[in-house]
Amino acid sequence: MSAAVPPREPSSQESPDAGVSRRGLLLGAAAGGLVAGVATGFAGGRAVAAQPTASSGDVVRLDNAVSFYGDAEQAGIRTPPQRHCVFMTFDLTTSSRTELQTLLATWSAASAQLMRGATIGQVEPSQPSAIGDDTGEAVDLDPASLTVTIGLGPRVFGDEYGLAAQKPPLLRELSQLPSEALDPSLTGGDLSVQACADDPQVAYHAVRSLARIGKKLGAASTRWTVTGFGRASAGKGQSTPRNLMGFKDGTRNIVDDADFSQFVFTGDGPDWQRDGSYQVVRKIQMRIENWDTDRVSDQNRVFGRHKLSGAPLTGTVESDTPDFSKTDASGAPVIDPTAHIRLAAHENNNGLKILRRGYNYTDGINQYGFLDAGLLFISYQKDPAQFETLQRRLGSSDALNEYISHIGSGIFFVPSAARSGTYLAQGAFA
Numbered sequence: 101m102s103a104a105v106p107p108r109e110p111s112s113q114e115s116p117d118a119g120v121s122r123r124g125l126l127l128g129a130a131a132g133g134l135v136a137g138v139a140t141g142f143a144g145g146r147a148v149a150a151q152p153t154a155s156s157g158d159v160v161r162l163d164n165a166v167s168f169y170g171d172a173e174q175a176g177i178r179t180p181p182q183r184h185c186v187f188m189t190f191d192l193t194t195s196s197r198t199e200l201q202t203l204l205a206t207w208s209a210a211s212a213q214l215m216r217g218a219t220i221g222q223v224e225p226s227q228p229s230a231i232g233d234d235t236g237e238a239v240d241l242d243p244a245s246l247t248v249t250i251g252l253g254p255r256v257f258g259d260e261y262g263l264a265a266q267k268p269p270l271l272r273e274l275s276q277l278p279s280e281a282l283d284p285s286l287t288g289g290d291l292s293v294q295a296c297a298d299d300p301q302v303a304y305h306a307v308r309s310l311a312r313i314g315k316k317l318g319a320a321s322t323r324w325t326v327t328g329f330g331r332a333s334a335g336k337g338q339s340t341p342r343n344l345m346g347f348k349d350g351t352r353n354i355v356d357d358a359d360f361s362q363f364v365f366t367g368d369g370p371d372w373q374r375d376g377s378y379q380v381v382r383k384i385q386m387r388i389e390n391w392d393t394d395r396v397s398d399q400n401r402v403f404g405r406h407k408l409s410g411a412p413l414t415g416t417v418e419s420d421t422p423d424f425s426k427t428d429a430s431g432a433p434v435i436d437p438t439a440h441i442r443l444a445a446h447e448n449n450n451g452l453k454i455l456r457r458g459y460n461y462t463d464g465i466n467q468y469g470f471l472d473a474g475l476l477f478i479s480y481q482k483d484p485a486q487f488e489t490l491q492r493r494l495g496s497s498d499a500l501n502e503y504i505s506h507i508g509s510g511i512f513f514v515p516s517a518a519r520s521g522t523y524l525a526q527g528a529f530a
């Protein structure tokens with residue numbers, strides 16, 4: 101594992117506040133409580149593009165800060181995956197359009213503060229009877245490349261909030277897909293928050309803070325959550341990490357800007373939608389104790405790759421392109437017809453690609469005493485049908501299905517980044 105490096109001057113690609121600690125900002129934040137601060141717009145944003153940079157490559161820089169505001173997509177999609185992620189969905193508990201606006205404005209302002217490594221108000225107010233605005237557990241911690249990425253579920257665009265005409269054209273509930281065993285308590289949600297950081301406490305603090313704001317405003321309550329660790333996908337410049345099955349995950353993922361434009365970001369519609377993307381989230385449980393009893397040659401067959409090197413079974417190194425037409429001496433395909441990569445590869449799906457940005461998770465031990473763990477699968481695409489097409493195929497034929505179950509699911513539209521001085525999806529309320 102690479103070690104954290106000492107603080108240094110923020111680079112031009114980062115927020116100018118990258119080097120400012122939460123502690124340093126505490127006094128400034130003491131000037132007003134959270135909601136009061138939001139009313140004045142927090143004056144925190146700058147007109148810079150949402151930064152795709154987190155810690156670069158595999159080097160973790162805990163002092164690195166990513167900007168919330170920008171004129172392209174929200175951070176946390178193209179951003180190379182940080183090491184930890186807390187994902188949470190919320191139910192709207194208000195039917196007031198104005199209260200929904202206030203919630204999005206407050207969440208935006210708070211997220212901008214949190215991503216800078218600042219508190220969202222007083223931790224220890226001077227009045228003995230006062231309640232703190234910020235819960236305090238991230239004080240003294242660096243920004244750790246925190247990204248807070250906020251998504252809007254289908255209900256936001258129902259008649260209730262007068263936003264039906266603003267609905268992103270492809271936003272809808274996902275179709276029923278093969279091999280899913282969805283638990284209603286791990287499914288759906290009107291809003292999503294994906295908080296990723298190189299420090300787990302920073303990520304948790306962000307989600308906790310937004311949950312607290314939702315409750316305080318009477319606008320949103322928590323629905324389901326997954327705490328992810330050990331990124332299970334690779335971004336530009338990163339080496340490929342491993343999932344809990346011990347395989348390198350993210351070898352052939354989207355990294356090129358051209359692919360981001362072609363497959364991930366919508367690229368049309370009003371400004372607040374143009375750099376948006378559809379976020380699909382699946383909680384996928386793994387039967388890891390069964391997996392661990394399988395011989396490694398069979399595990400390799402299941403994925404179509406070698407466990408240790410990550411090379412396709414038709415190659416020798418990880419970066420080799422799989423040869424799906426190659427056969428062995430007996431004429432059988434080297435990469436099995438039911439292998440995960442054969443079914444998912446763009447070569448076998450009319451060129452279709454998605455961005456995978458998943459994390460490992462564990463829920464400890466289940467009621468039967470088995471290890472309870474899996475993959476927090478998060479994908480971004482310009483059309484939810486991209487995910488459905490792949491999952492329909494994988495769900496019906498993937499050799500991996502013996503070892504996994506999709507138990508949770510959600511779909512959200514992640515609007516463009518908020519420009520400085522505005523809040524997320526503000527254009528939808530115009």
Ligand code: HEM
Pocket residue numbers: 343345347348349350351352353384386403405422440441442444445446454474475477487490491494504
């Ligand atoms: C627990 C569930 C899953 C596990 C453990 C898993 C694991 C892997 C691994 C080890 C690879 C090979 C390395 C790589 O190229 O990243 C891979 C590739 C891939 N997976 Fe999954 N995956 C899972 C679920 C899914 C789902 C639900 C989808 C989409 C619906 C998906 C789509 C893909 C795609 C598109 C590739 C790249 C295939 C290629 O181009 O070679 N995976 N996955």
